[in-house]
Amino acid sequence: MKVTRRQVLTHGVTAAGALALGSAATLSATRWAGLGAIPATSAPGALLDDASRINPTAVRGVLFADPTPERTARTVTPLLRRIATGEDPAMAVAGVRHSMGGQSMLAGGWVLDTRPMNRIDLDRAAGVVRVGAGATWRDLIPVLNEAGFSPTVMQSNHDFSIGGSLSVNCHGWHASHPPIASTVRRLLLLTAEGDVLTCSPTENAELFGLVLGGYGMFGVILEADLEVWPNAIYEPHFVSVPTSEYAARFAAGTSEMAYGRLSVDPLSFLEEAILVRFTPKAGTVGTVLPLTRPSAPELQRAIFRGSAGSDVGKTLRWSLEREAAPWLAAPMSRNTIQNEPAAVFADRSEETSDILHEYFVPRQRLWDFVQTARDVIAASPMELLNVTVRDVRADTRSALAYAREDVFGLVMSFRQERTARADDRMRELTRTLIDAAAAVGGTFYLPYRLHATAGQVRRAYPGWDAAMATKRRLDPKPVFRNGLYEAYGR
Numbered sequence: 081m082k083v084t085r086r087q088v089l090t091h092g093v094t095a096a097g098a099l100a101l102g103s104a105a106t107l108s109a110t111r112w113a114g115l116g117a118i119p120a121t122s123a124p125g126a127l128l129d130d131a132s133r134i135n136p137t138a139v140r141g142v143l144f145a146d147p148t149p150e151r152t153a154r155t156v157t158p159l160l161r162r163i164a165t166g167e168d169p170a171m172a173v174a175g176v177r178h179s180m181g182g183q184s185m186l187a188g189g190w191v192l193d194t195r196p197m198n199r200i201d202l203d204r205a206a207g208v209v210r211v212g213a214g215a216t217w218r219d220l221i222p223v224l225n226e227a228g229f230s231p232t233v234m235q236s237n238h239d240f241s242i243g244g245s246l247s248v249n250c251h252g253w254h255a256s257h258p259p260i261a262s263t264v265r266r267l268l269l270l271t272a273e274g275d276v277l278t279c280s281p282t283e284n285a286e287l288f289g290l291v292l293g294g295y296g297m298f299g300v301i302l303e304a305d306l307e308v309w310p311n312a313i314y315e316p317h318f319v320s321v322p323t324s325e326y327a328a329r330f331a332a333g334t335s336e337m338a339y340g341r342l343s344v345d346p347l348s349f350l351e352e353a354i355l356v357r358f359t360p361k362a363g364t365v366g367t368v369l370p371l372t373r374p375s376a377p378e379l380q381r382a383i384f385r386g387s388a389g390s391d392v393g394k395t396l397r398w399s400l401e402r403e404a405a406p407w408l409a410a411p412m413s414r415n416t417i418q419n420e421p422a423a424v425f426a427d428r429s430e431e432t433s434d435i436l437h438e439y440f441v442p443r444q445r446l447w448d449f450v451q452t453a454r455d456v457i458a459a460s461p462m463e464l465l466n467v468t469v470r471d472v473r474a475d476t477r478s479a480l481a482y483a484r485e486d487v488f489g490l491v492m493s494f495r496q497e498r499t500a501r502a503d504d505r506m507r508e509l510t511r512t513l514i515d516a517a518a519a520v521g522g523t524f525y526l527p528y529r530l531h532a533t534a535g536q537v538r539r540a541y542p543g544w545d546a547a548m549a550t551k552r553r554l555d556p557k558p559v560f561r562n563g564l565y566e567a568y569g570r
């Protein structure tokens with residue numbers, strides 16, 4: 081087996097282990113850091129972190145995927161065998177590590193960095209793209225754009241890997257759609273035993289449902305066939321509504337994309353909302369359109385970050401979002417809306433970090449949940465910076481579905497000090513909000529901090545224990561482990 085210099089970051093690997101992998105070469109941590117959008121290392125050495133920036137994790141080493149699924153399978157399988165026999169520690173699979181609780185890492189374990197596996201092959205006639213799991217939406221959108229297509233479902237930013245997106249079963253601003261699992265025709269999976277299996281609704285169907293939303297616990301997604309959607313110019317329509325009327329107002333209209341924003345202004349905290357709908361402009365659907373970046377990112381950033389730590393800043397931001405944004409917003413292509421990096425709004429401070437939560441509530445219970453959340457958050461020391469509302473339709477495909485009926489997803493962004501004390505306070509708040517969601521029949525999302533209790537995970541994901549039993553059957557060692565599995569999988 082040939083393992084190149086670029087494939088193994090050998091910090092912590094014994095010389096024998098490295099030789100067994102076919103390489104005694106050491107790759108410097110700075111080289112690895114240069115590959116990713118997130119600073120991957122911090123002193124004193126091979127510590128990886130994720131988007132939380134409060135999760136430094138010492139790993140055994142990083143193995144890089146090859147550009148093709150076939151070569152990746154050949155490269156990784158010998159290590160999987162060594163893990164199965166106990167000669168090496170287990171492996172976590174990573175995309176761009178925008179999860180926030182160690183889901184893409186394993187303390188003391190191997191990390192498979194899938195990013196080099198980024199081949200893209202569009203079948204225009206079928207409206208399906210075959211894409212390597214390490215490719216990001218940033219790679220994929222320009223290819224689709226040139227053919228008049230767009231992703232059907234993705235996150236609201238373009239930074240994420242396809243493998244990570246499928247493994248968390250992502251969703252974004254697409255109205256009237258279940259999460260991304262619903263758009264997958266087929267995928268190729270590398271199993272714990274080193275087999276490469278085709279999974280689809282009709283072939284290895286049980287595994288298909290476990291892998292979509294399965295957080296890398298059931299194997300490595302090598303590539304996927306995704307249904308694509310016609311690109312178009314979208315016209316934005318803004319309405320301001322009391323949050324208590326949001327659900328009714330939303331139900332009264334239709335759109336292809338939509339999102340809501342709730343006020344974090346102390347004067348109207350969570351009680352006012354803006355609903356933004358996008359409708360396609362006649363004559364532009366499926367045409368080839370210019371791909372640009374959303375305008376004035378510096379200004380957007382200044383307004384957003386200016387509201388951090390400042391009540392006045394939040395009041396100013398809310399009035400701009402309500403009054404100015406509808407006037408300034410221009411028609412934009414679907415791809416342009418989705419082609420935005422998360423870094424535009426990211427916290428770059430050394431002291432604090434933006435921590436995300438997401439709760440899913442049945443549509444008619446939105447206001448019930450928000451009233452409880454308003455009181456709980458107002459009484460907590462944590463600072464809420466942003467709330468968006470997404471339309472997520474019932475998911476019948478993922479074994480670990482978070483949207484088992486039509487729900488609104490409420491994405492909350494909190495600004496948190498990067499200290500253990502602040503993390504403890506966040507744990508307390510998260511558990512209270514999870515209970516509030518559960519009280520209205522809701523659930524919560526798993527890619528963020530792992531603050532839920534084991535009982536809360538099982539209540540939100542009734543299929544959890546059965547999924548873990550299947551994992552024990554398919555991967556008895558287990559070969560694939562990560563922070564999520566360590567927290568709740570055993």
Ligand SMILES: Cc1cc2nc3c(=O)[nH]c(=O)nc-3n(C[C@H](O)[C@H](O)[C@H](O)COP(=O)(O)OP(=O)(O)OC[C@H]3O[C@@H](n4cnc5c(N)ncnc54)[C@H](O)[C@@H]3O)c2cc1C
Nearest residue numbers: 175176177178179235236241243244247250251295296301
């Ligand atoms: C700023 C920000 C914005 C976000 N916005 C959204 C949003 O709009 N919608 C949404 O749904 N989520 C969102 N998320 C949540 C979520 O973290 C990302 O959707 C997710 O991280 C996806 O991509 P990734 O490449 O970063 O995955 P990673 O964080 O690298 O991995 C996530 C999980 O997938 C597994 N995995 C990765 N690649 C593979 C593979 N090839 N095979 C098997 N398993 C794999 C990992 O083991 C891990 O468990 C956001 C996160 C951040 C930080």
